[in-house]
Amino acid sequence: MLIGVLIGVVYSIYFLVKHTxxxxxxxxEKNEGHLKHxxxxxxxxxxxxxxxxxxxxxxxxxxxxxxxxxxxxxxxIDNDILEIFHDFKSKAHNKHIQLxxxxxxxxxxxxxx
Numbered sequence: 001m002l003i004g005v006l007i008g009v010v011y012s013i014y015f016l017v018k019h020t021x022x023x024x025x026x027x028x029e030k031n032e033g034h035l036k037h038x039x040x041x042x043x044x045x046x047x048x049x050x051x052x053x054x055x056x057x058x059x060x061x062x063x064x065x066x067x068x069x070x071x072x073x074x075x076x077i078d079n080d081i082l083e084i085f086h087d088f089k090s091k092a093h094n095k096h097i098q099l100x101x102x103x104x105x106x107x108x109x110x111x112x113x
Contacts, residue, residue, distance in 0.1 A: 024050030027057065037066045042074045046081050054081060058088050061097060068100040082107035 024046050028039040038061060046054075061067055069085060071077060086107055092099040 024053060025057075032066070035064060035066055036062065038068070040067065040069045042069070042071045042077065044073060045076045046071075046074055046078060047076075048078045048080045051078075051080050051084065054084055058084070058091075061095075063095045063097065066098045066100070067092065068102065069104055071101075071103040071105075074103070077104070079107055 024043055026041045026043075028041075030037050030039075040057075058067075082105065085101065085104055089099060091097075
C-alpha cells in the first residue's frame with residue numbers, strides 16, 4: 001500500500017511541474033503597421049521553472065517591435081524572472097524594442113565584474 005501512495009505522489013509532482021513549466025505566460029502577437037506588437041501576460045505564479053522558456057521567447061523577438069509584459073494577474077513572480085525582465089530592458093533598447101512593463105516589480109541585481 002505504501003508503494004501505491006509513493007507512486008501517486010511522484011505522479012502528482014511530475015504533472016504539477018509539467019503544468020507549471022508550460023503555464024508561465026501567454027503570448028499574443030499582432031501587427032500594427034510595420035511594427036509587431038507582442039503582449040505577454042504572466043500567469044498566476046511564475047517560478048524559476050519558466051526561466052529558460054521566457055529567456056528563449058524574449059531572445060526571439062525581432063528588432064523594432066513593441067513588447068508589453070503584463071503581471072496584473074500574478075501573485076508570485078520569482079526573482080530570477082524579474083532579473084530576466086531587468087536584463088531585457090537593456091537588450092530591448094539596443095534592438096530598438098519598445099518595452100512596456102505593467103505591474104512588474106523592480107528587482108535589484110548584483111553585477112559580477
